[in-house]
Amino acid sequence: MAAEGSFLPGVHIVSGDVGSGKSTLATALAGMMQPAGGTITRDGIGSQMLSFQFPEYHITGLTVGEECRSWSRDPGPVLRECRLAGRGGVSPFALSRGELKRLHLACVLPGRYDLLVLDEPFSSLDVEEKERICREISVRKHGITIIFTHEQAIFPKTDFLWEISGGNLRYRGKVPDALTGWEHAPQVIKNLIASGRCPGNITKMDILEAACRT
Amino acid sequence: MISIRDLRSGILSIEDLGIAPGVTSVIGANGSGKTSLLKILAGISNPEAGTVLVDGIPPRDCEIGWLGGFPDRNLLFSRVTDEIASPLRFRHMPEGIIRKRVRDCMDMLGISALAERRVQELSGGEKVMVALGAALIAGPGLLILDECDSHLDISRAAEVERLIRASGIRYIMQSTQQMDAAARSDSLVFMENGRIAHAGTPEDVFGVLADTAFYPLSWKCRL
Numbered sequence: 001m002a003a004e005g006s007f008l009p010g011v012h013i014v015s016g017d018v019g020s021g022k023s024t025l026a027t028a029l030a031g032m033m034q035p036a037g038g039t040i041t042r043d044g045i046g047s048q049m050l051s052f053q054f055p056e057y058h059i060t061g062l063t064v065g066e067e068c069r070s071w072s073r074d075p076g077p078v079l080r081e082c083r084l085a086g087r088g089g090v091s092p093f094a095l096s097r098g099e100l101k102r103l104h105l106a107c108v109l110p111g112r113y114d115l116l117v118l119d120e121p122f123s124s125l126d127v128e129e130k131e132r133i134c135r136e137i138s139v140r141k142h143g144i145t146i147i148f149t150h151e152q153a154i155f156p157k158t159d160f161l162w163e164i165s166g167g168n169l170r171y172r173g174k175v176p177d178a179l180t181g182w183e184h185a186p187q188v189i190k191n192l193i194a195s196g197r198c199p200g201n202i203t204k205m206d207i208l209e210a211a212c213r214t
Numbered sequence: 215m216i217s218i219r220d221l222r223s224g225i226l227s228i229e230d231l232g233i234a235p236g237v238t239s240v241i242g243a244n245g246s247g248k249t250s251l252l253k254i255l256a257g258i259s260n261p262e263a264g265t266v267l268v269d270g271i272p273p274r275d276c277e278i279g280w281l282g283g284f285p286d287r288n289l290l291f292s293r294v295t296d297e298i299a300s301p302l303r304f305r306h307m308p309e310g311i312i313r314k315r316v317r318d319c320m321d322m323l324g325i326s327a328l329a330e331r332r333v334q335e336l337s338g339g340e341k342v343m344v345a346l347g348a349a350l351i352a353g354p355g356l357l358i359l360d361e362c363d364s365h366l367d368i369s370r371a372a373e374v375e376r377l378i379r380a381s382g383i384r385y386i387m388q389s390t391q392q393m394d395a396a397a398r399s400d401s402l403v404f405m406e407n408g409r410i411a412h413a414g415t416p417e418d419v420f421g422v423l424a425d426t427a428f429y430p431l432s433w434k435c436r437l
Contacts, residue, residue, distance in 0.1 A: 016367075017339070017367040017369065017370070018337060018338045018339045018365065018366060018367045018370060019337030019338055019339055019340075053365075083243075083245075095245075096244055096245045096249060097244075097249075097283065097361075098243075098244025098245065098391075099244050099245045101244075102244060120365075123364045123365055124244070124283070124361065124364050124391075125244065125391065126242070126243040126244045126391055127391060127393060127427040127428055128243060128426075128427040128428075129243075129244065130391075130427075131427050150366075150367040150368065152368050152392070152394075153392065153393070153394065153431050154431075184367075184368075186368075187432070188431055188432050188435050191435070192435065204431060207431065207435060208434060208435065211434065211435035
């Protein structure tokens with residue numbers, strides 16, 4: 001794949017089909033892989049975090065509680081927040097796939113990073129948890145947050161839209177102006193735009209507000 | 215009918231559940247017991263107590279196809295055709311018949327172009343199609359998909375949905391976090407803490423869940 005562009009502070013969504021190169025670009029942006037050609041410059045990035053699609057890759061603790069502490073997080077509040085209270089003594093691998101993702105994101109998201117790259121943060125999460133994570137991302141005030149996802153229903157408040165198609169990264173623009181050119185837009189957003197009701201952003205509330213317009 | 219009676223296993227506690235032929239979606243929060251239930255229905259695990267019967271027959275005596283959310287973790291063979299042929303080879307079917315059935319299966323799924331490929335070279339979406347081929351080739355009466363759409367893009371998920379609908383399999387059970395996909399099922403089961411909280415048509419079940427995050431966004435935005 002080929003990519004060219006600048007990621008400014010704010011929340012970015014990069015959408016694209018499975019196999020289009022999202023994880024490759026995420027890894028390269030986080031500096032964990034050198035591109036075959038070209039350069040990636042991380043101006044003013046003192047702290048950064050890459051959250052892998054598969055949370056198993058991040059595990060270093062033998063128990064859920066140890067895993068929290070390995071992120072310098074207090075297990076009590078973290079486990080309450082991600083609905084795993086009382087499970088601190090079990091192995092992270094004893095959790096269901098979605099529970100492990102919840103634990104991982106609850107450890108990652110409170111961090112203050114100049115660059116936060118989230119690869120498919122919503123996959124495996126239940127819908128309530130997706131909404132909760134989106135609310136947290138929506139209020140991030142600091143740094144650059146880049147979300148690579150094929151999610152089609154639940155999104156955080158987003159500043160910039162990108163997508164990967166035909167092997168190229170394409171910048172669609174600032175939300176909401178970018179929505180009309182968004183190839184991977186969920187059907188519900190396409191329907192709203194076709195009926196002349198372009199939502200102000202892509203959160204569930206923005207979509208419902210647009211749908212309720214008369 | 216698939217019937218579940220007095221089932222107890224881990225967090226699962228199901229007194230009485232009947233599942234009619236067609237596509238049934240199992241929804242619920244992470245950790246509510248969806249995968250545990252599907253594994254028992256597939257015969258992958260046995261319940262601690264209770265009975266599960268598929269048209270009167272225990273799951274382990276039935277032909278059942280399974281497709282999980284991470285198919286590359288279950289792929290056994292390095293060549294695509296060997297992977298799809300494996301359920302038939304394990305039962306020592308004649309090689310000539312196997313080759314024909316693999317060809318027919320790959321044609322039906324539209325993946326004949328992958329015949330000479332190695333599994334490791336495939337994209338995530340292609341691996342799902344190969345795993346689906348292996349799940350379908352023995353002609354299962356029950357096909358189980360455990361959040362197989364969680365790592366598929368919308369176009370590939372729609373393709374899988376179309377193919378399983380067209381396969382004519384008597385029972386298709388899937389867990390999903392895509393509520394718009396669940397809304398297109400014939401029946402819906404909503405699980406909470408290992409129990410069946412609601413079961414019925416999508417209209418019935420989502421009717422009860424109208425004020426929750428589970429209610430499909432597309433239904434809220436019906437124009």
